[in-house]
Amino acid sequence: MTKRIHVAVGIITNSAGEILLAKRPDHLHQGGKWEFPGGKVEAGETVTQALIRELKEEVALDVTDSQPFMALSFDYPDKQVLLDINSVTEFNGTAQGLEGQLIAWVTKADLVNYDFPDANKPILEKILAQ
Ligand SMILES: Nc1nc2c([nH]c(=O)n2[C@@H]2O[C@H](COP(=O)(O)OP(=O)(O)OP(=O)(O)O)[C@@H](O)[C@H]2O)c(=O)[nH]1
Numbered sequence: 001m002t003k004r005i006h007v008a009v010g011i012i013t014n015s016a017g018e019i020l021l022a023k024r025p026d027h028l029h030q031g032g033k034w035e036f037p038g039g040k041v042e043a044g045e046t047v048t049q050a051l052i053r054e055l056k057e058e059v060a061l062d063v064t065d066s067q068p069f070m071a072l073s074f075d076y077p078d079k080q081v082l083l084d085i086n087s088v089t090e091f092n093g094t095a096q097g098l099e100g101q102l103i104a105w106v107t108k109a110d111l112v113n114y115d116f117p118d119a120n121k122p123i124l125e126k127i128l129a130q
């Protein structure tokens with residue numbers, strides 16, 4: 001049995017109400033899909049610390065406030081994940097794809113037009129219900 005991977009994920013909303021998406025590079029797990037930026041929680045880190053670090057590393061944003069949104073476990077055939085999803089409402093900086101990934105600010109209504117990892121279905125449902 002492999003270890004479940006703990007991931008800090010950010011639903012980053014700007015002042016126009018748009019949500020930041022990033023496209024996973026093709027060679028990675030779930031490559032080519034759009035995701036909410038984030039990454040693995042490292043040993044000794046809290047979810048909030050991991051979220052702040054990952055959003056700085058991946059999209060060049062400095063998170064100053066976030067709130068828990070939901071948590072979910074999902075089993076891919078090749079990987080088990082625990083996603084700790086947080087709403088990010090306060091941040092500084094201009095979003096950039098620092099790892100060469102495409103990024104997009106997307107309205108809630110437009111989210112249905114993007115292909116997400118299978119684990120993300122409940123996240124999308126909760127966002128769209130709000
Ligand atoms: N960031 C992010 N990861 C997601 C989402 N949905 C989802 O299933 N995942 C999965 O969660 C894991 C996150 O790992 P990651 O590749 O982003 O990790 P990381 O940024 O720390 O990168 P690294 O592998 O270079 O250390 C991947 O297996 C990915 O497929 C999502 O919306 N956002």
Ligand SMILES: [Mg+2]
Nearest residue numbers: 037038039040
């Ligand atoms: Mg990542």
